[in-house]
Amino acid sequence: MVLSEKQGVSVYCTVLNEESSIKALLESLLSQTRLPDEIVIVDGGSTDRTIDVIHDYTQKYPIIRLFIEKNANVAQGRNMAIANTSYDIIVSIDAGCIADRFWLENIIEYFDSSVDIVAGVCVPDGKTLFEICSGEVLYPSVDEFKADWPSHQNLAFRKHVWTKIKYPEKCYRSEDSWFNLRLRENGFKCKLAKNSVVYWRPRKNFxxxxxxxxxxxxxxxxxxxxxxxxxxxxxxxxxxxxxxxxxxxxxxxxxxxxxxxxxxxxxxxxxxxxxxxxxxxxxxxxxxxxxxxxxxxxxxxxxxxxxxxxxxxxxxxxxxxxx
Structure with missing residues (x-):
């Protein structure tokens, strides 16, 4: 699918104390074969240099917009980010991830007039033996991903989906599972994009x-x-x-x-x-x-x-x- 300017794409992310990983994430987003029309970031009150690093990027790249909401949980951060997006197609990626160079181009290719949601896949990128084992034990393989049960590390949807089922702000965790259940209940049309890949670091220790x-x-x-x-x-x-x-x-x-x-x-x-x-x-x-x-x-x-x-x-x- 070819998007017109009016049908632009917003990418959003919530962050908290991601000084060590935020630069790699932003560089991967800015290196896409199809650049996002905007990148909306909500910081939940980082106490390290995360905000400073993002500010440096906002000076160079006007498509990056930063909002700071101290003590916001992930669900609150997601809702705030999406509420401040400008385009109909919204794509979610998490802090600590790195997007494949063709990630955005591939995931939006699956949209047509009947599709509400496109789920990408997530591949563990363990650097240590522990991280490799953690990724293999606790998380699904690429073949186990389902279109109607997406990972919110790699998810694209039309804005009307979020308007109907906003993230539950009472949930300090599980907000993505809650959202997925509502996707199924409402019968939204979902597709799976196995060629849209996000890499992420698994848990580092016990x-x-x-x-x-x-x-x-x-x-x-x-x-x-x-x-x-x-x-x-x-x-x-x-x-x-x-x-x-x-x-x-x-x-x-x-x-x-x-x-x-x-x-x-x-x-x-x-x-x-x-x-x-x-x-x-x-x-x-x-x-x-x-x-x-x-x-x-x-x-x-x-x-x-x-x-x-x-x-x-x-x-x-x-x-x-x-x-």
Whole structure:
């Protein structure tokens, strides 16, 4: 599709303390084969040099517009950015990402008069062994992306879509899942652009994996976003953790108090159900990392689910006391 000047394209992004990555993102946007007609950025109150770096770019490139909204969460930042766009087609990319040179040209090519939403794909760009394993364990492959369940790291839509289903500002996480559910409910026409690629850095360490999984599960339950599926995943994770912890405890009891030889003989049979073998993976270090990342994720997810439930119960109790 060829867009007229009136049918320009707005790219937007929300940022917070992205001093180390914002330059790479902006350079990738300014190097597109089809330049955006504007780039709208909302900063949630960065305390590093993110704002200074963006200001430098706004002086050189008038298409970049910066808005600062201290303490804004991601949903609030998304709504503010989109409200300040000038064109009908809006494309979302996240901080920490780098757009392929043909990214924008390819994603807008899928629009015609019947299409409301085009989903691109996201490819992990891990720099360390941990990041590579984190990307492979926790995130979908290119073939697993769905047109009607887009990643908001790489998403294009017509403005009327957002006008009908703005991001829920009560959600400090899960705002994209909430948005995707409303896309399906409203029957918007979606397409998938596998040739529109964004690269991004996966979680860098166990703390980031834990915090992200915990906050997602807690927000899902607290804000009733895919609560049923979150509950199923959390309960499955809890059962796995309990079973595996019990198996390890039994091994150490046998080893310490009964037969060391017997315990060692039994150990492979105890260990095997605990290990996700990841077919085709031959690197022992990666298998160890992947399993540790996986169990960190399900532990955090289970705890987030539990704490989200507590908040919901307190809220319901407070509401019933007012009646």
């Amino acid at each position: 703390r980031e994996v834990f915090n992200n999984s915990y906050m997602w599960a807690k927000s899902n339950i607290e804000n009733d976003v895919r609560a049923s599926k979150t509950r199923q995943l959390a309960q499955l994770g809890s059962r796995k953790l309990i079973w595996n912890s019990s198996s390890l405890l039994a091994f150490f009891v046998v080893f310490v108090f009964f037969s060391k030889v017997g315990a060692i003989i039994l150990f492979p049979f105890i260990l095997k159900p605990m290990i996700n073998t990841y077919p085709g993976e031959k690197n022992i270090s990666k298998i160890i990392y992947k399993n540790t990342i996986y169990y960190t994720h399900i532990l955090a997810y289970s705890l987030g689910y539990r704490d989200g439930q507590k908040i919901v119960k307190r809220r319901l109790k407070a509401e019933s006391g007012k009646r």
